[in-house]
Each structure stands twice: as structure tokens, then as C-alpha cells.
Amino acid sequence: MYSIFHPLDVNERLPRELVLESRRHRLFGIRQLEMAGYLYLPSLVLVVLVIASLGVNPLIAFGVAGLLLVGFYIYSLAAKYR
Numbered sequence: 001m002y003s004i005f006h007p008l009d010v011n012e013r014l015p016r017e018l019v020l021e022s023r024r025h026r027l028f029g030i031r032q033l034e035m036a037g038y039l040y041l042p043s044l045v046l047v048v049l050v051i052a053s054l055g056v057n058p059l060i061a062f063g064v065a066g067l068l069l070v071g072f073y074i075y076s077l078a079a080k081y082r
Contacts (some may be wrong), residue, residue: 036076044068 044065051061 036072036079040069040072043072 047064047068048061051064
């Protein structure tokens with residue numbers, strides 16, 4: 001077998017297809033990041049609608065939206081390093 005196929009070199013870079021395939025298997029742990037991205041916009045709209053229906057100052061609404069963004073960002077960072 002070794003006369004036909006030489007052993008693989010450990011320092012040789014993988015072809016592009018294999019690199020993409022290995023990256024795909026790593027992405028299974030990033031579902032929390034995707035969920036944080038998908039849930040941010042609906043939660044932002046919900047918070048803005050609730051605050052606007054209560055008649056609160058728009059500056060406070062923007063502050064709450066900013067805190068919501070910071071919260072989702074911290075969640076995504078915590079999920080990334082688990």
C-alpha cells in the first residue's frame with residue numbers, strides 16, 4: 001500500500017474542501033451564538049413596543065435597547081468560551 005500511497009505529511013495544508021468541512025464540524029458548538037443573533041431583533045421589537053405603549057421617554061427606550069444588546073453580546077461571548 002505504501003508503494004502506491006505515500007503517508008500524509010502532517011505539516012501539509014489541507015485542500016480548501018477539507019478545510020471547509022472541518023470548519024463545519026466545529027460550528028455545531030456555535031448554536032448559542034446563532035440563537036442570540038436570531039432572538040435579538042424580535043426581542044428588541046417587543047421591548048420597544050412595550051415601552052412605547054407605556055408612554056415612556058424615548059431616551060429610556062434606547063437605553064433599554066442598548067442594555068438588551070449588551071446582554072445578548074455577553075451571552076454570546078459566554079457561549080463562545082464554554
